[in-house]
Amino acid sequence: MAASITSISYTASLRSFPSKTHLRPPNPTLKNLSFLHKIPSSSISIQTQFTPNPPSSSLQQIPDSDTQSAPDDESILSSLPPTLRDIVRLFRTVSDPRAKYEQLLHYARTLPPMDPSLKTDRDKVRGCVSQVWVHARAISDAEVAASSESVRVRFEADSDAVITKGLASLLVQGLSGCSASEVVRVRPEFLGLLGLQQSLTPSRNNGFLNMLSTMQRKALEIELGGGGGGExxxxxxxxxxxxxxxxxxxxxxxxxxxxxxxxxxxxxxxxxxxxxxxxxxxxxxxxxxxxxxxxxxxxxxxxxxxxxxxxxxxxxxxxxxxxxxxxxxxxxxxxxxxxxxxxxxxxxxxxxxxxxxxxxxx
CATH class of the missing domain: 3.30.300.90 (BolA-like)
Incomplete structure (x- = not known):
């Protein structure tokens, strides 16, 4: 017997990167700095109706997502593993966008070369304007303390675009050696804390999020025994x-x-x-x-x-x-x-x- 039709309320919310960086970094002394070694939400609520044949269980309406407060800077930082958190904090000590841009180029130059055999469709990141590859593997017992309670992951990456390569290098350095659970806990909103909005186009922003997502997927698959190679x-x-x-x-x-x-x-x-x-x-x-x-x-x-x-x-x-x-x-x-x-x-x-x-x- 067909179940009675029940309406469920949905809300679509719009998020965007802010056009300006709302940070209050200290005034750094750039001459002493060689190298530094989503997101506020404005919501649009739209009600739609989904009317399948539901099971007999009662369905409760959930509060609209636009009533939930956006995470503050400290909560975003606290979701990051220590190395990535340090990278973000160091970027925030520099107020000059040009210095931030130069640091991103430095990350691109220092990214270890990726084995060409890994540059396959299996490890290619989708949704990026440029070509990007990300590979993940579990760190062997010889590379990590025996007392480690979770699988540790090491990443490799490369791109044919220098800015994207710098972003990939930032993620590789910040996430390699972390446990799978640490990797998947990272909030993508941390990109807004880097203060790179003036250097990144919207397509680069999307590409960065896709790289992070790919790393998180691969880390999860390694944790669950899937090898980190799925698409x-x-x-x-x-x-x-x-x-x-x-x-x-x-x-x-x-x-x-x-x-x-x-x-x-x-x-x-x-x-x-x-x-x-x-x-x-x-x-x-x-x-x-x-x-x-x-x-x-x-x-x-x-x-x-x-x-x-x-x-x-x-x-x-x-x-x-x-x-x-x-x-x-x-x-x-x-x-x-x-x-x-x-x-x-x-x-x-x-x-x-x-x-x-x-x-x-x-």
């Missing part, structure tokens, strides 16, 4: 600062992206995502946000992604199916359920996966 989505965990509870969990992809609508009703892909999650996870709460319109700078691709430009979504799922599962396992569950979409044009899927008990405890 589908990236799981980017964002944990609550000072808390073990999830603040925001993301699956991002290194894929290209089209300009999305983000307005009005959910399109075909959004409805398919909702139907799969309703059927398989039987959530007590579900929200889907189409934010494809925020990624108009990405290169276009064919396939089903062209159907209305549905390439980027935020999804929040509250389900008993997550009970007793670690964060990465929850992400893997959603990743597997939406694998067909991720392989056919869905480029970024931001996930917040919680249990009813966790929601009740907030």
């Amino acid at each position: 589908a989505s990236v799981v980017n965990d964002r944990l609550g600062i000072g808390s073990e509870k999830v603040e925001k969990d993301e699956i991002l992809s290194g894929g290209d992206a089209n300009s999305g609508g983000g307005e009005g009703r959910l399109g075909e892909r959004g409805r398919r995502i909702g139907e799969v999650l309703m059927r398989e996870l039987k959530p007590v709460e579900l929200r889907i946000e189409d934010e494809s319109h925020k990624h108009a700078g990405h290169a276009g691709v064919g396939g089903r992604a062209g159907e209305g430009g549905e390439t980027h979504f935020n999804v929040r799922v509250v389900s008993e199916a997550f009970e007793g599962k670690r964060l990465l396992k929850r992400h893997r569950m959603v990743y597997d359920l939406l694998k067909d979409e991720l392989e056919s044009g869905l480029h970024a899927l931001s996930i917040d996966a919680k249990t009813p008990e966790e929601i009740g405890g907030n």
Whole structure:
């Protein structure tokens, strides 16, 4: 017997990089500095309706995302592993944009060469204007202390564009040697703290986020025993600062992206995502946000992604199916359920996966 149709409220929010850097760095003495060795949110709320045949569980409306405060600088910094945090703080000590730009060029020059055999489609970063490759491997027991509680990851990267190469080098230096969990906890908003907005075009910003997403995906796959070589989505965990509870969990992809609508009703892909999650996870709460319109700078691709430009979504799922599962396992569950979409044009899927008990405890 068909279930009664239930409406679920969704909100699409618009994020953008600020046109100016709102930082208050000290006035450095540049003559003594040889080398320095997303994001505020303005939201547009749009209500759409998703009406599959839901399971019998009641669905609760979740507060609009634009009512949640954007993370402050310190919370973003605290999500970074120590080496990357130091890099960001050193960039922030310089107020001259030219000095920041020169430092980025220095990172490009000092990036260790990448083995040409690794420059394959398997390790190519999608969605970048220039060619970029990222390779990840687990650090062997001989390279890391035996007491390490998590898999450690080492990255290699290269690009045919000097600015992109500098950004890749920054990430390689900041993330190599970190545990997989440290890598996937990194908030992409930290790019705004570097103060490079005057040096980076929107397409470079998108490319940087795609590089980070690729590294996070590969780190997760290594953690889960997949070898870090897949081409589908990236799981980017964002944990609550000072808390073990999830603040925001993301699956991002290194894929290209089209300009999305983000307005009005959910399109075909959004409805398919909702139907799969309703059927398989039987959530007590579900929200889907189409934010494809925020990624108009990405290169276009064919396939089903062209159907209305549905390439980027935020999804929040509250389900008993997550009970007793670690964060990465929850992400893997959603990743597997939406694998067909991720392989056919869905480029970024931001996930917040919680249990009813966790929601009740907030």
